[in-house]
Amino acid sequence: MTFSEQPLRDQAVPPSWHSRFAFFDAYGPPADPPAREAMKHLSFGQRIRLTFNPLAFFFGPIYFAVKGMWRKGLMLFGLTVVFNALLLALNVPSSFDMAIACGVGALYATTANYAWYLHVRNDNRSWNIFEGMTRSKAE
Template sequence: MSAPRELSNRWQERFAFYDTYGIPGSTPAARDAYRALPFGQKIMLNSNFLAFLFGPIYFFVKGMWRKGLTLLGMGLAVGVVITVADLSDTWSRLAGFGFAGLALSTANYAYYLHVAKNSSSWNLFEGFGRAR
């Protein structure tokens, strides 16, 4: 399915890649196509800096509230464990950056699945992994 017309050019480029190849690295063809892209295109395809900055809020705003709640729940669970274990602030910062990185790297494909494939999954990692 192609990207809807109301999406920006940047989203349309992402959707075109995902329509053709899926997630970069999921198949040999996807890996080769990804490697052929310029560095800026690779960053644009795999990273979403608004998701990095705003985490679950970004997912909520984009209509992916289930995935946003999953990310929020995972973060709260890890925060409780860090608090109960009385770990240092370093661990809480590492966990915060880890969850921000998770949002950064999953948001684009999650949005593609939400818009193009009408996904309503709670799974942040939906579609990730090697294709069979």
């Protein structure tokens, strides 16, 4: 049975998210070994769809707030403000602004999908933005 054939328990999830939720149900967090192994067998487009959220990339904390994950959005926004203040204090050249902005957007985009999965499936209201994004200790 492939991950897209797994039964979906939550009917409130939009159809475009069914395959993502089924994958996370079957293999766990994206950084865990079973999920990493399963991702090796997916196409490039499927891997990107599971691990990158373009709306979160462009809208950042607004996306998190609209999805109901305001705690994580607020934490990410706070980290962004601290990071930008540090860069300003270090007098980083403005020519690096676009690269830095893309990096911050990528942080939002790569944490959004699994964060929303936890929010919907487990009623997760944690402030931890990296939950499930790091390898578990029991490897």
